Amino acid sequence: MITRLRYRKFVSGFMLGMTGLAAFITVSVLFFILGYLVYHGGTSINWNFFTKLPTPVGEAGGGMANAIVGSAKLLFLASLIGVPVGFLGGVYLAEFSGGAIAFVVRYAADLLNGVPSIVIGIFAYALVVLPFKHYSTLAGSFALALMMIPITLRSTEQFLQAVPGSLREGAMALGASKWKTIASVIVPAAYRGILTAILLALARVAGETAPLLFTAFGNRFWSPGWEQPTASLPVMIYTYAISPYDDWHRQAWAAGLVLLGLILVVNIIARAILARGVSIPRT
Amino acid sequence: MAATTTTVPNAGPVSGSRSFLRKLREGDEIARIITFLFASTVVLVTILLVFELWHGSSLARHKFGFGFFVTSVWDPIAGDFGALPFIYGTLVTALVSLAIAVPLGIGAAIFLAELAPQKISDTLQFFIDLLAAVPSVIYGLLGVFIIVPIMREYIQPFLKSTLGFLPLFTGPAYGIGFFTAGIVLAIMVIPYIVSVSREVLLSVPRDQREAALALGSTRWESTWKVVVPFARTGIMGSIFLALARALGETMAVTMVIGNTPTISASLFSPGYSIAAVIANEFSEATGDLYVQSLIELGLVLFILTFVLNGLARLLIILTAQRGSEMGRT
Numbered sequence: 001m002i003t004r005l006r007y008r009k010f011v012s013g014f015m016l017g018m019t020g021l022a023a024f025i026t027v028s029v030l031f032f033i034l035g036y037l038v039y040h041g042g043t044s045i046n047w048n049f050f051t052k053l054p055t056p057v058g059e060a061g062g063g064m065a066n067a068i069v070g071s072a073k074l075l076f077l078a079s080l081i082g083v084p085v086g087f088l089g090g091v092y093l094a095e096f097s098g099g100a101i102a103f104v105v106r107y108a109a110d111l112l113n114g115v116p117s118i119v120i121g122i123f124a125y126a127l128v129v130l131p132f133k134h135y136s137t138l139a140g141s142f143a144l145a146l147m148m149i150p151i152t153l154r155s156t157e158q159f160l161q162a163v164p165g166s167l168r169e170g171a172m173a174l175g176a177s178k179w180k181t182i183a184s185v186i187v188p189a190a191y192r193g194i195l196t197a198i199l200l201a202l203a204r205v206a207g208e209t210a211p212l213l214f215t216a217f218g219n220r221f222w223s224p225g226w227e228q229p230t231a232s233l234p235v236m237i238y239t240y241a242i243s244p245y246d247d248w249h250r251q252a253w254a255a256g257l258v259l260l261g262l263i264l265v266v267n268i269i270a271r272a273i274l275a276r277g278v279s280i281p282r283t
Numbered sequence: 284m285a286a287t288t289t290t291v292p293n294a295g296p297v298s299g300s301r302s303f304l305r306k307l308r309e310g311d312e313i314a315r316i317i318t319f320l321f322a323s324t325v326v327l328v329t330i331l332l333v334f335e336l337w338h339g340s341s342l343a344r345h346k347f348g349f350g351f352f353v354t355s356v357w358d359p360i361a362g363d364f365g366a367l368p369f370i371y372g373t374l375v376t377a378l379v380s381l382a383i384a385v386p387l388g389i390g391a392a393i394f395l396a397e398l399a400p401q402k403i404s405d406t407l408q409f410f411i412d413l414l415a416a417v418p419s420v421i422y423g424l425l426g427v428f429i430i431v432p433i434m435r436e437y438i439q440p441f442l443k444s445t446l447g448f449l450p451l452f453t454g455p456a457y458g459i460g461f462f463t464a465g466i467v468l469a470i471m472v473i474p475y476i477v478s479v480s481r482e483v484l485l486s487v488p489r490d491q492r493e494a495a496l497a498l499g500s501t502r503w504e505s506t507w508k509v510v511v512p513f514a515r516t517g518i519m520g521s522i523f524l525a526l527a528r529a530l531g532e533t534m535a536v537t538m539v540i541g542n543t544p545t546i547s548a549s550l551f552s553p554g555y556s557i558a559a560v561i562a563n564e565f566s567e568a569t570g571d572l573y574v575q576s577l578i579e580l581g582l583v584l585f586i587l588t589f590v591l592n593g594l595a596r597l598l599i600i601l602t603a604q605r606g607s608e609m610g611r612t
Contacts, residue, residue: 012503016398022390023399026473027410033417036429085321092318105322108329114592115332115585116531118558122565122581126335149325179314200416207418210533210558214566234420234534241424242538249428256424260417267416271409 033260041257044250054220057245064255066222070137070230074216075206077141077226078148083198085145086152093153094160095182106154113150120146121211129215135229140216144205151204155197159190196270203266207259209234233259340579342571351579357544359568364576366583368544372461372554376536377529379465379550380472385522387469388476395477396484397506408481415474423538426467431458431539434466439551454549459541462550467535472525479524479599483517484510486606517602523595527588533558557584
């Protein structure tokens with residue numbers, strides 16, 4: 001009897017220890033990633049990296065200025081398309097609809113959210129690249145916007161619904177019409193949450209590579225305007241990483257460090273704001 | 284307004300239209316219509332996406348029919364396309380990744396939900412959320428330069444010398460291939476399994492644990508024989524979610540799988556996956572049939588992830604409901 005109990009206690013302690021080990025391994029991966037990126041990429045980050053164009057193979061120096069600007073442009077246009085659709089759609093879901101239509105919209109958004117990013121790329125190719133007959137910033141932004149919409153929509157809806165009903169009733173009782181209540185009471189009450197959710201959505205699409213491969217394509221030079229192929233940080237990391245040149249590998253590490261650094265900073269800030277103010281929605 | 288009321292005798296619809304007009308003037312109706320338009324864009328885009336995939340692959344679907352999925356010739360010059368190696372590669376890498384990610388992920392989730400104090404659990408969950416935010420191309424970068432050499436030099440030779448009698452662990456150790464892709468995928472999907480499973484475990488009512496402990500079970504027995512079975516469907520949901528992610532994952536896999544359409548029992552063999560072949564060949568594909576075959580692969584991927592995501596969500600909702608029902612009674 002005693003040995004049996006001892007055995008059970010041993011199993012309990014052992015297995016619980018194993019779960020701790022699993023948690024430790026999982027979390028330590030993050031620090032491995034950061035460590036490797038800093039170790040390999042840290043030395044290659046210099047002023048040139050941010051200000052110079054890529055140089056031809058074999059020539060030392062050069063940077064990724066065009067990719068950094070390209071990524072910024074892609075994200076800017078993507079949020080210009082994605083945020084209004086997601087935000088206003090979310091307002092509709094939270095405030096105006098009920099029943100069947102809301103179900104269909106929610107279902108479509110969740111479906112869109114689950115579509116693999118490479119398939120989004122195919123879709124953007126068929127819809128934007130084919131009619132224009134060339135790769136462009138516009139097409140890349142469209143693909144990224146498609147990925148932003150469902151995230152923005154669902155989190156807007158959740159944050160609006162989290163606004164206490166008493167605020168709504170108070171505004172209505174003062175004689176405000178519904179849209180005025182929404183615009184001047186409900187949205188301001190939830191804007192911090194919505195804003196951070198949009199930031200998180202931006203951080204997520206900022207690292208997306210697959211949908212850009214055949215929409216924004218790539219470019220070794222500057223890409224003026226919106227209708228030409230453009231370089232972007234993630235695609236640049238990909239092409240440089242699979243190339244056979246050591247110099248490019250170093251640049252890929254540097255670009256990886258910059259990209260991941262930006263994404264993590266945005267994530268930490270957004271989550272800090274959320275943790276302080278409103279509860280984090282479950283997406 | 285007064286004119287309308289006098290000219291139309293029937294009162295019912297008039298009062299209706301009058302209130303509509305009043306709402307219009309106050310902006311409610313306009314706001315409703317505008318937001319509705321934006322909300323319906325989402326539905327429209329989704330329908331369009333399905334249509335494009337279906338329509339865009341019609342040529343390939345008609346020409347190859349079901350044979351597309353069971354033949355393994357991929358010859359763009361002869362115009363002969365079969366998807367078997369890609370489907371095989373996608374499934375094998377996803378299964379390898381689950382074999383690693385499920386025990387680790389569920390273990391970590393149990394630790395976070397059952398053992399760790401609130402503060403530590405929240406901190407660790409924060410790091411895991413950050414891990415989920417790491418873009419796949421970064422995992423690919425680390426895969427190419429860190430994991431592939433480690434696999435080639437240490438892990439694959441070790442597995443060959445110890446488990447080499449299994450057909451799974453034979454053949455030359457290139458470093459790249461199904462096994463490496465599976466490991467990179469596992470690292471990528473663990474955060475999803477942990478986050479969702481932790482939620483599900485936390486939703487298990489407290490009295491379940493207390494009852495088990497009161498009956499004299501050890502901490503592990505109450506966790507493993509009571510709490511985990513209670514949350515089983517939800518944990519299954521998290522696994523399906525991870526599977527859907529693993530199937531659709533592109534960049535990291537493309538960078539480490541080797542990009543050779545082979546079907547081999549050995550996990551060390553280089554292979555190819557659906558997402559990887561689309562990523563590599565789509566922008567260079569010439570000829571309608573070639574492009575359409577790639578789009579059909581995209582359609583396959585879409586349907587797979589669609590079904591898995593739907594199932595996952597259903598399972599997670601079911602568990603959450605069961606938890607709250609039990610909590611109430």
